[in-house]
Amino acid sequence: MGMTLMLIMIGLLLLGFPMMIPLIVASIVGFVMMFNGLGQMETFIQQMMGGLRPASLIAVPMFILAADIMTRGQSADRLINMVMSFIGHVKGGLAISTAASCTLFGAVSGSTQATVVAVGSPLRPKMLKAGYSDSFTLALIINASDIAFLIPPSIGMIIYGIISQTSIAELFIAGIGPGLMILVMFSLYSLFYAYKYNVPTEAKATWSERGRSVRLAIWPLFFPVIIVGGIYGGIFSPTEAAAVCVLYAFLLEFVVFRSLKMPDIYRIAKSTGLITAVVFILVAVGNGFSWIISFAQIPQAVLESVGIADAGPVGVLVTICVAFFIACMFVDPIVVILVLTPIFAPAIQATGLDPVLVGVLITLQVAIGSATPPFGCDIFTAIAIFKRPYWEVIRGTPPFIFMLVASAGLIIAFPQIALFLRDLAFR
Amino acid sequence: ANWRYAHEEYEGDVQDVYAYKFKEFIEENSDHTLQVFRFGELGESDDIMEQAQSGILNFVNQSPGFTGSLIPEAQIFFIPYLMPTDMDTVIKFFRESEAINEDFPKLYAEKGLELLKMYPEGEMVVTVDEPVTSPAEFDNKKIRVMTNPLLSETYNAFGATPTPLPWGDVYGALQTNMIQGQENPIFWIESAGLYEVSPNLVFTGHGWFTTASMANKKFYDGLSDEDKKLIQNAADYAFEEIITHIDGLADEALAKIQKASDKVTVTRLNEEQIELFRARAPQVEKKFIEMTGKSGEALLDQFRKDLAAVTE
Amino acid sequence: MSENTSDDDTGVFESGLPGILGLIDVLISKIEAVMLAAGVLLMALNTCINVIARFVFGEGLFFSGEINRIMIIFVTFAGIGYAARHGRHIRMSAVYDALPKMGRKVLMIVIAFSTAAVMFFLCYYAYGYIETLYGRGRILPALGIPIWTIYVWAPVGFAITGIQYFLTGIKNLISGDVYLSTGVVDGYADTESEI
Ligand code: NA
Ligand code: NA
Numbered sequence: 001m002g003m004t005l006m007l008i009m010i011g012l013l014l015l016g017f018p019m020m021i022p023l024i025v026a027s028i029v030g031f032v033m034m035f036n037g038l039g040q041m042e043t044f045i046q047q048m049m050g051g052l053r054p055a056s057l058i059a060v061p062m063f064i065l066a067a068d069i070m071t072r073g074q075s076a077d078r079l080i081n082m083v084m085s086f087i088g089h090v091k092g093g094l095a096i097s098t099a100a101s102c103t104l105f106g107a108v109s110g111s112t113q114a115t116v117v118a119v120g121s122p123l124r125p126k127m128l129k130a131g132y133s134d135s136f137t138l139a140l141i142i143n144a145s146d147i148a149f150l151i152p153p154s155i156g157m158i159i160y161g162i163i164s165q166t167s168i169a170e171l172f173i174a175g176i177g178p179g180l181m182i183l184v185m186f187s188l189y190s191l192f193y194a195y196k197y198n199v200p201t202e203a204k205a206t207w208s209e210r211g212r213s214v215r216l217a218i219w220p221l222f223f224p225v226i227i228v229g230g231i232y233g234g235i236f237s238p239t240e241a242a243a244v245c246v247l248y249a250f251l252l253e254f255v256v257f258r259s260l261k262m263p264d265i266y267r268i269a270k271s272t273g274l275i276t277a278v279v280f281i282l283v284a285v286g287n288g289f290s291w292i293i294s295f296a297q298i299p300q301a302v303l304e305s306v307g308i309a310d311a312g313p314v315g316v317l318v319t320i321c322v323a324f325f326i327a328c329m330f331v332d333p334i335v336v337i338l339v340l341t342p343i344f345a346p347a348i349q350a351t352g353l354d355p356v357l358v359g360v361l362i363t364l365q366v367a368i369g370s371a372t373p374p375f376g377c378d379i380f381t382a383i384a385i386f387k388r389p390y391w392e393v394i395r396g397t398p399p400f401i402f403m404l405v406a407s408a409g410l411i412i413a414f415p416q417i418a419l420f421l422r423d424l425a426f427r
Numbered sequence: 428a429n430w431r432y433a434h435e436e437y438e439g440d441v442q443d444v445y446a447y448k449f450k451e452f453i454e455e456n457s458d459h460t461l462q463v464f465r466f467g468e469l470g471e472s473d474d475i476m477e478q479a480q481s482g483i484l485n486f487v488n489q490s491p492g493f494t495g496s497l498i499p500e501a502q503i504f505f506i507p508y509l510m511p512t513d514m515d516t517v518i519k520f521f522r523e524s525e526a527i528n529e530d531f532p533k534l535y536a537e538k539g540l541e542l543l544k545m546y547p548e549g550e551m552v553v554t555v556d557e558p559v560t561s562p563a564e565f566d567n568k569k570i571r572v573m574t575n576p577l578l579s580e581t582y583n584a585f586g587a588t589p590t591p592l593p594w595g596d597v598y599g600a601l602q603t604n605m606i607q608g609q610e611n612p613i614f615w616i617e618s619a620g621l622y623e624v625s626p627n628l629v630f631t632g633h634g635w636f637t638t639a640s641m642a643n644k645k646f647y648d649g650l651s652d653e654d655k656k657l658i659q660n661a662a663d664y665a666f667e668e669i670i671t672h673i674d675g676l677a678d679e680a681l682a683k684i685q686k687a688s689d690k691v692t693v694t695r696l697n698e699e700q701i702e703l704f705r706a707r708a709p710q711v712e713k714k715f716i717e718m719t720g721k722s723g724e725a726l727l728d729q730f731r732k733d734l735a736a737v738t739e
Numbered sequence: 740m741s742e743n744t745s746d747d748d749t750g751v752f753e754s755g756l757p758g759i760l761g762l763i764d765v766l767i768s769k770i771e772a773v774m775l776a777a778g779v780l781l782m783a784l785n786t787c788i789n790v791i792a793r794f795v796f797g798e799g800l801f802f803s804g805e806i807n808r809i810m811i812i813f814v815t816f817a818g819i820g821y822a823a824r825h826g827r828h829i830r831m832s833a834v835y836d837a838l839p840k841m842g843r844k845v846l847m848i849v850i851a852f853s854t855a856a857v858m859f860f861l862c863y864y865a866y867g868y869i870e871t872l873y874g875r876g877r878i879l880p881a882l883g884i885p886i887w888t889i890y891v892w893a894p895v896g897f898a899i900t901g902i903q904y905f906l907t908g909i910k911n912l913i914s915g916d917v918y919l920s921t922g923v924v925d926g927y928a929d930t931e932s933e934i
Binding site (some may be wrong): 481495538576579 | 777793797798799801803804805871875877878879880881883886
């Protein structure tokens with residue numbers, strides 16, 4: 001049965017059906033096989049609605065909304081200009097700034113797609129003007145957006161935390177180390193690239209220009225302060241932080257900067273609602289799909305046949321990484337987390353692995369997968385926003401994917417990269 | 428036949444132990460097999476309840492507190508000091524109570540469910556940011572509650588500020604002092620590590636976390652008398668096993684907690700202190716009757732009679 | 740910057756339907772858009788008010804979580820029809836893109852009609868599920884309203900989405916170009932040349 005459902009899904013996916021269809025059709029087939037007919041189809045609907053129940057889901061639309069307000073207004077621009085004024089003159093500085101901006105933006109955004117939009121929109125033209133090739137630029141943007149997924153807050157971690165009953169606060173802290181490590185890797189590669197192709201630099205900003213850019217960025221710089229302070233000061237939960245972000249972004253753009261007008265909020269909210277619906281319908285059907293998989297006890301059968309139970313901790317971690325990496329090449333990251341996490345839960349428990357470490361690795365794999373050909377939501381986001389063909393968007397990605405996979409290996413070999421800060425804060 | 432059973436806890440928790448004892452009895456005494464699904468495998472508490480109602484699952488275990496949105500009277504277990512405080516009397520209560528053994532099965536049957544057993548999981552323990560011995564000391568303390576109006580009323584009555592919060596946020600919220608406390612059976616406080624961030628344990632004696640196993644009624648009624656008896660015996664067997672299991676479970680969990688952290692304090696309210704809290708219970712009872720009408724009032728009377736009978 | 744963002748193609752919706760049907764279609768599209776925006780803003784407002792109430796007045800809103808749950812369902816099911824209308828559902832088009840125009844057209848007709856069929860199928864069972872829930876009488880604990888009432892958007896959303904895909908199939912049958920939805924012509928190559 002597992003095989004049949006897999007083939008149906010991949011087949012329909014490749015043919016270009018809307019992504020909910022492969023999941024729905026595979027589920028229907030699963031129900032028919034399990035219950036000899038359509039008699040229990042209402043449970044599929046029940047589970048779709050159940051998929052939309054977790055309270056933390058509202059973080060998704062809230063972060064998209066906040067990012068959209070900041071990007072259409074001035075906050076995102078001001079932050080980027082500030083970073084540029086400090087390293088724009090360094091060889092490869094613009095590329096490094098882009099990676100750094102993704103990291104910084106990661107502190108307010110929980111999604112890679114929002115980061116592609118918010119950082120990519122203003123920075124891609126600048127990088128092209130400065131002489132970077134488009135394929136390098138696009139690859140850098142979609143892959144550096146992975147960092148935003150690791151830096152708290154992160155939708156992936158929130159969802160993993162809920163499903164696996166792992167402390168979201170601990171996951172958040174544990175994502176910082178790997179996020180910074182990847183930033184360093186990407187920066188080194190950008191340096192290498194800039195020297196190899198002799199990319200020109202921007203004029204060095206004077207200290208007064210820098211001072212000005214910092215002054216302009218002061219209000220947006222409060223974003224991380226408010227979020228981190230609010231969460232750790234006990235004023236709101238990580239989920240609620242997303243809505244507080246919206247409130248602050250709204251105040252900045254509509255009251256302080258006056259860069260947006262009231263009709264804009266309608267357009268922005270509408271587009272946020274659209275993106276939310278498109279993602280959440282997949283969350284819903286993904287939940288229905290994983291129900292029938294779970295009911296038929298397919299994961300247990302697969303894991304038994306692979307023999308993961310006696311693979312040992314490293315074996316389990318590698319299997320998890322490979323499974324999530326491959327799945328994310330085909331399916332939406334959130335859906336992958338929803339479907340696969342419960343499947344691996346017994347193996348994780350059996351080997352006594354730290355669920356926080358597993359969560360960080362899964363988040364990383366999911367982020368990598370979202371920018372990995374053939375299918376990745378960041379690739380499609382980039383195609384949609386920058387209006388570039390598929391091939392051009394993915395051409396420059398291999399070196400980045402290599403670095404990301406290497407960093408996953410490093411985290412498995414040296415778990416302290418992720419767990420050091422967590423232990424410092426919680427143990 | 429292959430039967431399916433789902434409960435709302437994790438591996439090794441009380442409901443899981445009960446389910447596997449139930450399974451053991453069924454499989455040893457018949458040719459039937461029983462598949463057990465744990466929390467999250469087939470959805471959340473409400474989902475598995477609906478699946479049992481629609482017959483996909485043959486058996487389900489759900490705590491009456493969660494059943495409140497379906498059977499309002501089941502929320503009676505949220506009323507403080509309605510049950511005895513010491514273990515032996517509690518077990519006697521569950522064995523002999525007319526309310527539990529005669530009234531509740533009727534309420535469940537109305538919703539298409541055959542109630543097999545109600546059983547206690549453990550005494551509710553409150554963890555707070557500082558030890559609390561009177562309602563006055565609960566003043567201005569935000570205590571996390573499940574989204575349930577009656578449970579909220581209990582903490583209102585106790586002088587605290589009930590704050591609904593999803594379970595996933597509880598640890599973090601305690602850590603950041605967004606809330607100052609929460610309530611749970613002690614073995615959950617231990618397994619979720621809540622004592623790390625909320626180290627003052629207060630044994631208020633106000634209630635027991637209760638749960639119930641049941642079958643889909645249509646499925647049950649369609650069984651042969653032999654199978655019905657098998658299921659009843661399996662439920663009795665699992666009940667006896669679970670009573671042995673929970674005996675000492677709380678002490679074990681407490682010992683583990685005290686070994687793991689030296690910040691932990693334990694406050695057991697004495698009879699005088701309990702009296703201060705017990706005096707607030709009528710307010711919750713009133714709310715319960717408001718929510719459930721005549722049928723709730725009758726159930727409450729029966730509970731009181733049963734309580735009097737076992738504490739004589 | 741806003742020219743670059745991906746959603747401005749949902750600004751104006753022109754129905755592919757003739758006459759009065761087209762007017763109704765445009766009206767539904769407008770209602771969906773307003774529902775989407777209102778739903779998202781209500782989530783933000785509700786969550787912020789809860790935070791402020793808890794922080795300033797010491798007591799949060801008891802029903803805040805349930806309101807958000809209602810809004811999520813509301814936005815999702817108002818949005819899937821709207822997304823279908825604007826050809827915005829996420830799909831993996833790599834293989835599809837490689838096909839010649841005629842192949843894409845045939846495939847799109849198959850995709851549109853079968854997607855419509857699946858949506859109507861789900862609409863039927865969503866309605867059935869609501870009926871079942873209605874019979875069981877489960878309520879939302881804090882708000883006290885029956886749960887089935889918050890699910891009514893599901894069959895409506897499936898129905899509207901199904902209609903949109905059905906119309907897309909028709910549109911592809913009767914016109915020369917390949918259509919992703921009744922109003923959106925396929926291909927970044929096409930949009931590229933228009934920019
Ligand atoms: Na982030
Ligand atoms: Na990415």
